[in-house]
Amino acid sequence: MGHMRTRGRQSGAALLLALLIMTLVATLAAGMVWLQWRGIEVEAAERARTQAEWLLNASLDWGNLILKSSIRNSYTDDDLGQPWATPLAETKLSSFLSADGNHQDDSGPEAYLSGQITDAQSKYNLFNLVNSDAAGKNTEIQRLQILFSAIGVSPDVAATIAAGLRASYSAQQLQKDQSGQADATNAVVMPIEVADLAWYGVDPKVVKTIEPFVQILPFTGTAPVPINANTAPAEVLMAGCPGMTRAQAEQVILQRRQKPFDDPAKVTANIGMPVATACGGGADNPGPKVLYSVKSQYFEIFGQLRYEQHVIRERSVVYRKDQFSVQVLRRERVPPDPVAAAAPA
Numbered sequence: 001m002g003h004m005r006t007r008g009r010q011s012g013a014a015l016l017l018a019l020l021i022m023t024l025v026a027t028l029a030a031g032m033v034w035l036q037w038r039g040i041e042v043e044a045a046e047r048a049r050t051q052a053e054w055l056l057n058a059s060l061d062w063g064n065l066i067l068k069s070s071i072r073n074s075y076t077d078d079d080l081g082q083p084w085a086t087p088l089a090e091t092k093l094s095s096f097l098s099a100d101g102n103h104q105d106d107s108g109p110e111a112y113l114s115g116q117i118t119d120a121q122s123k124y125n126l127f128n129l130v131n132s133d134a135a136g137k138n139t140e141i142q143r144l145q146i147l148f149s150a151i152g153v154s155p156d157v158a159a160t161i162a163a164g165l166r167a168s169y170s171a172q173q174l175q176k177d178q179s180g181q182a183d184a185t186n187a188v189v190m191p192i193e194v195a196d197l198a199w200y201g202v203d204p205k206v207v208k209t210i211e212p213f214v215q216i217l218p219f220t221g222t223a224p225v226p227i228n229a230n231t232a233p234a235e236v237l238m239a240g241c242p243g244m245t246r247a248q249a250e251q252v253i254l255q256r257r258q259k260p261f262d263d264p265a266k267v268t269a270n271i272g273m274p275v276a277t278a279c280g281g282g283a284d285n286p287g288p289k290v291l292y293s294v295k296s297q298y299f300e301i302f303g304q305l306r307y308e309q310h311v312i313r314e315r316s317v318v319y320r321k322d323q324f325s326v327q328v329l330r331r332e333r334v335p336p337d338p339v340a341a342a343a344p345a
Contacts, residue, residue: 056312059115059303062088064318064326066117067299071322077294078119079230079260084299090114090306111307120298120317122231123215124239126194128224129162130169137162140224143291144214147239150246153209157202164188164200191216192330217298217317218329226293229267230260240291241268248273264292297321298329 066084075082093111124147128140141162145155168190188199194211198204213236217225227240234249244252251271261267268290301316317330 056113056303056305056314058093058113059088059305059314060301060316060328060331062113062115063117063299063301063303063316067318067320067326068324071320076262077230077260078228078296079256079294081260084117085119085231087116088114090304111305113303113305115301115303118300118302119228119231119296120215120217120300121225121228121293121296122233122236123213124227124236125217125225126161126165126214127217130165131224137166139289142242143239146242147213147235148210150235150238151209151213153206157206157210160200160202161197164197165190192218193332215298224291225298226264226291228294228296229264229292230256230294231296241273244268244273261294264290264294267292267294302334 063084070078070082070084079085090112091114093113124144126144129137129144141158144158144162148155148158168188172190191197191199193216194214195207196216197207213233227236229237229240229252232240234246234253237249237252238244238246248271252267255261255270261270297320299318299320301318302313303316304311304313313334315332315334316328319327319329321327
């Protein structure tokens with residue numbers, strides 16, 4: 001009887017050990033399956049993200065094509081009635097491919113592209129504060145102060161931005177001319193976008209307020225980038241002609257809606273403002289001269305791609321030199337719009 005009880009205990013222990021081994025093997029197998037599944041999901045997500053980034057290049061190609069075609073069509077000006085100013089509504093990418101007749105609209109990946117081109121010269125270029133001669137630098141501060149006053153921002157912010165930009169630019173030039181020497185100006189690097197103005201101590205709320213009206217265009221030269229009178233809002237028009245009131249700026253906008261301007265001189269002449277006296281530059285009013293144009297060379301291209309669970313947005317600043325050349329000056333990724341991200345496929 002004792003021998004049978006001993007064998008029974010041994011059998012129970014063996015069974016318990018077998019169950020423990022089976023549990024351990026099952027746990028290890030489940031962990032290995034989970035790791036394999038996770039690796040596959042990560043690889044698939046990375047592949048989809050990479051494909052989406054490549055597909056997003058289509059928005060830049062679309063913008064470049066539209067901007068080149070506007071010159072080929074012999075437009076004498078750039079205004080909001082031209083094809084480049086029409087936004088591209090969200091469209092399935094295969095719809096573009098079906099235009100050649102070799103593809104079907106319902107084929108291809110579930111990728112949806114949208115975009116918009118805006119005139120960068122409809123805003124005041126903050127780089128004008130740097131790339132001007134000694135007299136012009138004071139003139140450009142006056143323009144920026146007028147713009148800030150029109151949008152409810154303290155004119156003192158204009159002086160802060162101007163001082164910061166000039167210090168950064170001087171430090172940058174010093175490093176180029178005397179490579180290897182330490183920067184003794186304690187200046188920050190040159191900002192690339194308007195949000196970077198916070199580096200100079202500008203309140204982020206103020207940065208958000210001025211962002212729709214100012215731009216930082218990375219151009220070279222000493223001549224200020226003009227403001228396109230056919231696309232600029234009233235506040236920016238006032239900065240382009242410091243003698244202009246808000247009512248007169250609104251009048252300019254009404255006139256260009258009926259017929260866009262084809263000559264910068266007509267902008268003020270059509271509302272009874274002689275350039276030499278109203279906008280400066282004459283004997284009676286030796287203030288800032290008019291800074292208008294009717295044709296633009298700098299544009300912003302916004303593109304958004306919705307592919308599977310990914311929503312990618314990108315903003316590019318381009319320089320349109322002629323009908324054959326559109327140079328990309330800057331490309332940057334922007335956060336996705338929560339509304340667009342939540343839109344159904």
